Amino acid sequence: MTEQATKMTWVPEAACGQARAGHLHTRHGTVPTPTFMPVGTVGTVKGMTMDAVRSTGAGIVLGNTYHLMLRPTADRVQKLGGLHKMMDWSGPILTDSGGFQVMSLGALRKLDQDGVTFQSHIDGSKHRLSPEISTDIQYKLDATISMAFDECPALPATPETLRKSMELSMRWAARSREAFTAREGYGQFGIVQGGTERDLREYSVKALTEIGFEGYAIGGLAVGEGQELMFSTLDFTTPLLPQDKARYLMGVGTPDDLLGSVMRGVDMFDCVMPSRAGRTARAYTERGYINLRNARFAEDTRPITPHDDSPMADRYTRAYLHHLFRAGEMLGPMLLTWHNLAYYQRLMRQIRAAIVDGTLNELAIKLREDWSKGDW
Numbered sequence: 001m002t003e004q005a006t007k008m009t010w011v012p013e014a015a016c017g018q019a020r021a022g023h024l025h026t027r028h029g030t031v032p033t034p035t036f037m038p039v040g041t042v043g044t045v046k047g048m049t050m051d052a053v054r055s056t057g058a059g060i061v062l063g064n065t066y067h068l069m070l071r072p073t074a075d076r077v078q079k080l081g082g083l084h085k086m087m088d089w090s091g092p093i094l095t096d097s098g099g100f101q102v103m104s105l106g107a108l109r110k111l112d113q114d115g116v117t118f119q120s121h122i123d124g125s126k127h128r129l130s131p132e133i134s135t136d137i138q139y140k141l142d143a144t145i146s147m148a149f150d151e152c153p154a155l156p157a158t159p160e161t162l163r164k165s166m167e168l169s170m171r172w173a174a175r176s177r178e179a180f181t182a183r184e185g186y187g188q189f190g191i192v193q194g195g196t197e198r199d200l201r202e203y204s205v206k207a208l209t210e211i212g213f214e215g216y217a218i219g220g221l222a223v224g225e226g227q228e229l230m231f232s233t234l235d236f237t238t239p240l241l242p243q244d245k246a247r248y249l250m251g252v253g254t255p256d257d258l259l260g261s262v263m264r265g266v267d268m269f270d271c272v273m274p275s276r277a278g279r280t281a282r283a284y285t286e287r288g289y290i291n292l293r294n295a296r297f298a299e300d301t302r303p304i305t306p307h308d309d310s311p312m313a314d315r316y317t318r319a320y321l322h323h324l325f326r327a328g329e330m331l332g333p334m335l336l337t338w339h340n341l342a343y344y345q346r347l348m349r350q351i352r353a354a355i356v357d358g359t360l361n362e363l364a365i366k367l368r369e370d371w372s373k374g375d376w
């Protein structure tokens with residue numbers, strides 16, 4: 001890695017227990033943390049214009065190396081001026097490095113010590129990813145934050161399998177760092193592995209912090225281990241991470257996951273949940289979630305939630321959304337994705353404000369009470 005540029009920084013503002021509020025300063029702007037990153041897998045947050053994404057208050061979005069290398073390819077994105085220009089988003093973009101998606105999407109794949117060979121889930125064509133190839137692709141995409149190329153083992157797995165996989169990921173982290181081109185305000189995050197094993201997680205944190213990254217992700221979770229095991233793994237992992245760097249929990253999660261993870265020291269999140277739920281008529285609200293295909297909403301003229309401050313709120317009733325989904329109209333998933341992403345951003349703003357004024361524990365009690373109350 002070249003050394004000359006000063007890379008991105010995360011600056012703390014306040015803390016409440018393990019929870020932190022701060023700012024992530026990047027080449028493409030500053031993002032308050034804790035933050036939730038809408039998932040823009042193939043250069044679009046599905047069903048949303050970027051004006052709609054901006055209206056929710058989102059500060060940073062996620063893209064995927066795996067999907068973009070297959071289509072439209074990294075070279076074409078570079079020719080189109082990079083992801084920011086192509087998708088009309090001037091804020092920071094974090095791109096995942098592809099390993100996880102290959103394991104969960106690639107039709108056929110062969111993992112070796114150097115990288116992974118796989119077939120495209122789109123047309124069966126053969127492709128290769130390695131720490132060097134992934135880092136180069138993320139450079140061509142002009143990702144503000146690049147992720148190290150890692151291997152995320154499926155759970156459940158034996159401690160021996162987890163150790164071998166984690167050690168491979170640590171070797172790949174060093175190669176990813178070596179291949180990274182440092183640029184002013186850009187950064188690269190290492191990814192902690194080790195399943196739910198304390199000793200493996202400790203080894204992984206040590207290995208990554210010795211290499212040195214602008215931020216640290218906690219990988220290998222949200223792969224079916226359940227919330228209790230995820231939280232217990234966070235309990236002994238986040239305190240080991242540098243206090244002055246951002247922490248990113250990959251693939252998480254539900255509103256309750258976000259709250260509990262922020263309280264365990266996590267600053268950044270991404271999850272397809274709010275957008276995928278939006279496409280399947282599931283609306284997240286302060287009172288838990290509801291499915292708007294349900295007949296009980298057919299003549300319910302209330303808004304989805306009385307608290308929605310996004311531009312789409314108040315203009316559309318539950319009855320209208322119900323009709324759109326029953327009719328299979330594309331506006332249904334579009335409006336509900338907008339609503340869910342706006343709710344996730346509102347929740348993160350609420351949590352952040354409570355960290356700053358030291359009332360996070362009280363907010364947590366209120367949120368959990370309301371989520372379990374059920375619909376209005």
Ligand SMILES: Nc1nc2cc3nc(NCCc4ccc(CCO)cc4)[nH]c3cc2c(=O)[nH]1
Pocket residue numbers: 096097098099100101147150151152191218219220221222223250251252271272273276
């Ligand atoms: N590079 C890298 N990327 C990751 C992405 C992840 N994403 C997850 N979980 C997402 C799980 C997830 C999948 C689908 C849905 C929608 C359900 O309706 C929600 C969550 N875990 C993850 C772990 C890693 C990891 O170790 N390394």
